[in-house]
Amino acid sequence: MDQPITHAPDFFHDNKAEATKAMARSFGNRVLTTICVSLSLLTLVPLVSIIFLVLKNGLPLLSWSVFTELPPGAGMTGGGFGNAVVGTLLMVGLGLVFSAPVGILSAIYINEYAPASALAQTVRVVAKLLTGIPSIICGVFAFAVVVAVSGTFSAWAGGVALAVLMLPTILLTSEQALMGVQSAFREASYGLGATRFQTIIRIVLPDALPAIMTGIMLAVARAAGETAPLLFTALFSQFWAKSLSEPTASLSVLIYNFSTVPFPHQIQMAWTASLVLVAFVTLANILAQLAFSKKH
């Protein structure tokens, strides 16, 4: 698109002022392009810095033993964060068990049964509002309904907090997934005499499944990285989880706790835990993309 302007001086060959003006316009164009491109490439710097530091500081301690051992005490060396890995998986799993059925069934209701109903409209608005709620509020909620009632920090509370966090993601992506199913499929199914239930279970859901899985993996990726909802619901624990009703360690809270202590070994452990967490979150995101591209 820069081309016509460079010819402009010939076009206005009689008029010096017009020629300078055209040159100025062309020059301004180039300056703005340069600014825009350099600002865009500038954002690569922090990301490269984060990835580089996570690898540089995280890799030295990375070994199998960090997955099998307990966190080192203050000032101690060695150890690992096996209980935190288990805790994170456990609580993300609990969150998924609570939120996935509600999210997917609501999506089926608002897209298959009654798309135009008042309830469906409300569900859409509420889901949007829930995505905007700060993650720490999920923690406050789980504190009020689980910790304050049971009197103890627990994996249950952490799971509830993560479930609230995951619900809107799963609900909205499932709705999108169901919307993506061609209505011809439904009509063919009804045409063959299938009931609504049969159509949903046998035709619509299998077709939408990859896209629903994408939503679930995105929710898992987000929940695994969250710290705020777990901080005062699951708290932390130096030991292996024996039951779901006691304080439970998680990778993200371990990073938070270890990042503020004055011991170099613990700080290095925080970097290694960050490496594991970033790797896990990235893997979940890639799986989400793969599940999606399988269909499209």
Place this chain on the structure above:
Amino acid sequence: MPENNPDSRAIAEVRVGPDLFHVLCWVASAAAVATLGWIVYEIVSGAWPAIQKFGFGFLTSSSWVPNRENFGVFPFIVGTAVSSLIAILLAFPLGLAIAIFLSENFLPLPVRQFVRFVIEMLAAIPSVVYGLWGIFVVIPIIKAFGDWAVVHLKGIPLFEGPAYGNSMLTASVVLALMILPTLTAISRNALTAVPKTLREGAYALGATRWEAILGVILPTAAPGVVAATILALGRAMGETMAVAMLIGNSSRLSWSLLSPGGTLAGLLANQFGEADGLQVNSLMFAALILVVITLFVNVAGELVLRYTQNQTAGIR
């Protein structure tokens, strides 16, 4: 449905009437709606003793002294507003530049896809990792900048000394990075939604690329960019961990960006685990204020976004 055949009417009614699965889906939808109501109810009822005791003064009082049961969140409301506004000021030019970069063809497609991938990676990195990175990378940089600014920008209250590493500015810089993906993604959608005909029209009239961008494309996409900025602001206000790790968590108000500050979310993260009695109620009150502010900002953003989509849908 074969409704005009009397023989199959009975079967048809079974098929059309509400089955168990239909009811189950309805219950799930009702539960999803109830969740939001339940969250608000729990927070309001948890905050109630503090609401009764402090009332409106909670918002304007600046003292947070747990052992004297004296609570006010004015500094934290100011901190939330200031840190997210600075984050927006820093992120807006970058986010808009990237959005334009991604929607134009300055560089070949693979490069643009790579930049887009990088921005998506930024969104995937957990908040606590940003915090850890901020402690070891951003804090030293801001501390060095602060020491320089205290000497060379003397007289500007925003850069008054002494300079701390854990400061409002540090938190804002990291926040800016964290909201960049939101800002970029929504702005980019707004830019690519501008109909091709408008761009072609501008070019046909002899506009340069940037005259077309600044004169036609950006004005058309402006409401979408505004929506992106508002939604990013909502994210910044609710962001917790990175801020709690970097801002210094002080309840002292200061004009200087180089001094420690505090935000509502950071306050909750720091004190909830060890709080009891009236402190829990006061923290719930703070949580309620945070919910109200973020819901308000997000609703505003969504409304602008919806308005935008209607507007651009009308252009052919």
